[in-house]
C-alpha cells in the first residue's frame with residue numbers, strides 16, 4: 001500500500017464514518033515507525049485536505065469529499081465556511097471522543113496508589129462493548145489488515161502515561177499492584193496482590209502449633225509471624241508450610257520451609273528481619289511465587305525425614321531386646337488414620353517407608369530412637385502402634401506398651 005492508496009482508502013472510510021485522528025491512524029498502525037496513531041491520522045487528514053483544496057481550486061467538484069472530511073477536520077471546516085458552506089463537527093464513530101485524552105485515567109489512577117510502596121504494576125481496562133463492536137464493523141467493512149486494536153492502543157497509552165508518572169516497572173505476569181480501569185463507568189480500582197515471603201523456621205518449644213491454638217499450646221507460628229504482616233502493612237496473613245509436625249514436637253536442624261502470605265500489603269519493598277524468641281526462629285530468605293508455594297507443598301510428600309524420639313516402656317526392657325528393632329529398617333508401614341486425627345476418615349489407609357531405625361538404651365524403661373522415613377509417616381503411631389492400627393510398629397516388635405515422651409524433627413532431606 002503506497003501513500004496514494006492510503007489517502008484513497010482513508011477518504012473512502014471517512015466518507016462512511018467520521019473518525020478522530022487516533023481511530024483513523026490506528027487503521028494504519030503497522031505502517032511507519034515510532035509514530036503514535038493520532039500522528040498518522042492527523043497527517044492523513046492534512047494530506048487529504050491539501051489534495052482536495054487544490055482540486056477544488058482547479059475547478060474539480062470535490063465538495064462532497066470536503067464535507068466528509070470537514071466533519072472531523074477543523075481546517076477543512078474553516079475552508080468550507082469561506083465559500084459559504086457550514087459543516088457541523090461530528091463525534092468519532094468508533095470511540096466517541098474517548099481517545100482524545102485517555103491519559104486522564106492514568107492521572108486519576110496515580111492519586112489512588114498514593115501511600116502504597118510498590119515496585120511493579122500492570123494495567124487492565126474494561127472497554128465498552130459498543131466501542132469494540134463499532135471498531136470491528138469498520139475494520140471488516142474496509143478489510144483493514146494494517147491496524148492495531150483499540151483495546152491495545154488504550155492499554156498501551158494508559159500504561160505509557162503511568163510509566164511516566166510513576167517511574168515504576170511494568171510486570172504483566174506478577175505485578176505488585178494491578179490498576180483496573182473501567183472505561184464504562186469511569187471507576188478505577190487498585191488490586192493489591194499478596195506478597196509471598198519464603199523462609200525456614202525452627203521450633204524449639206513443645207507448646208507451639210502451626211496455626212490453630214488448642215490444649216496446652218501457648219502460641220502458634222502464625223501468631224509469631226504477625227510482625228511480618230505489620231511490616232508490610234497487610235490486612236491479613238496466612239502461612240503455607242511444607243508438611244507439619246505435631247505441636248508438641250520440636251523442629252530442629254536446618255528447619256522446615258515456610259511461606260508467609262501477606263494479603264493486601266501497602267508495602268512491597270525490603271525483607272523482614274530474622275525472628276528469634278526462644279520458642280521459634282524464622283529465617284526469611286526472599287520473595288517467592290504462587291508456583292513455588294505449590295511445589296513446596298507437593299515436595300512434602302516425597303521428603304525424607306529424620307526423627308528423634310524419647311520413648312517410655314511399660315515393661316522393663318533389656319539392651320539386648322532392643323536389637324530386635326533392626327528388623328524395622330527398610331520396612332513398609334501400613335497405617336490407618338490415627339485415632340487422634342478426627343477430621344480424616346478413620347478407615348483411610350496410608351503406606352510409608354521406614355528406611356532406617358537406630359536406638360540407644362538409656363534405662364530399663366526409657367530408650368531413644370532415631371527414625372529415617374518417608375514424609376507423611378505418622379511417627380508416634382509407628383512407635384506405639386495405635387492399638388494395632390499401625391503395623392508393623394515398635395511396640396508390636398518389643399511386645400510392650402509404649403509412650404512417646406518427646407519427639408523432634410532433626411532434618412528434612
Ligand SMILES: [Zn+2]
Nearest residue numbers: 020023092095
Ligand atoms: Zn476515535
